[in-house]
Amino acid sequence: MGDFASRGRTVLCKWCNRQLPQERRWFPSQYCNRRHKWRHRLTETVGSLLDSV
Secondary structure (H helix, E strand, O other), X not given: OHHHHXXXXXXXXXXXXXXXXXXXXXXXXXXXXXXXXXXXXXXXXXXXXXXXX
16 A cells, blocks of 8 residues: 555645645545535535526
């Protein structure tokens, strides 16, 4: 597992596109912080509600 962490894999945050270094292999984090996670969920929900009208 140390080999995975030493590769320096990064993923972009879904909200602000900042690069996030990944330490976890199976469930990588997708957001910088919780605030970005909830903002993304809220905008997706509002967008889907407006699309259905």
